[in-house]
Amino acid sequence: MAERVSRVLFSAEQIRIRAHAIGEQIAVDYADGAAKDLQRRPPLLVCVLHGALVFMADLAREIPTEVEYDFISVSSYGNGTSPGAVRLVKDLERPIEGRDVLIVEDIVDTGYTIDYLRRGFAARRPASIRICSLIDKVARRETEVQVDYVGFPLEENAFIVGYGMDYQELYRNLPFIGVLKPEYIK
Template identity: 40%
Template sequence: MEEIIIGGQKVVPLYSQKEIQERVRELGDKIFKAYEKEITGKEKLVVVLILRGAIFFGTDLYRILEEKFFKKHLFENLELDTLAISTYGNSTQPGEVKILKDLNRSVQGKNILVVEDIVDTGETLKRVQEFLMAKKPRSIKIAALIDKTPRRKKEVQIDFVGFSLSEPLWVVGYGLDYKEAGRGLPFIGALHPI
């Protein structure tokens, strides 16, 4: 593979496209099993993707969940929505958490699965949880592609984790970006000085 440079730093692969696909499939299985007995009759699961970072992960995960719900004839029990958040902007330091786009539907009395690309400081996810709790859902669970613990400031419960990072690496690819660059890479890589 040709060397990829983003922001004057080399992208060193951490997780291949195949590893990501396998892990997302495993998460889909785990999530479906967690909700399978709860989502019957009129119960709903609303999958809420946090834009823009979770768009690739969330879309792939939603497809897997939809396939499983359809096989159980739960066609109308799964819904998709998005919430747009701004924290980093064009920076590498988190700033104020702002809700840029609210949900398109009521989630009152429904189960919510929040799908996030990466949990770093925990501040964004904590704000999202508070925002969604005010809408009076039945439950809220969190699925994160990456749980990055070294800079954690707020304790948050992550129910489904794709990968855990114990180093303070900046990662790009599969929706993750560095100042908007690298989001479309099919793998996840860490930025390292050249």
């Protein structure tokens, strides 16, 4: 499977180091709200399935304070490489009103998916909404969104896989992020 990757962009060790740094920053950023309001619940990390699952598992272990999890699933890519209309597949299981919500994504590309989620969550009146993405492809942005925590910015328009990211549901289990060889993209 790894032989289908033309090159590794980010190694498992690079990702681990970055997840640790982001986890520490998240703890600092959310500590202020908790200190002001002792009744406030810990931040709710919302994993965007399925791509962000690996990253969120590692990120959550790097946050040295209490957090809670929930999961949401949306679809926009299907089995192809181009974005389409965003639709909700699986909603959150818990209410987010009054909660500090951190959406955890694998990749922010055009921005449509994260914009859809941010607008949908805002209607539920959380205390705050922040976005964390392992990969931020700013050059591909078609709608303006702010990513608060970025693992790695990516300028090139390569099709990347691994560490939760897939092509036709394959390659998610690669321990690194790499560029899929063009001959394996249909």
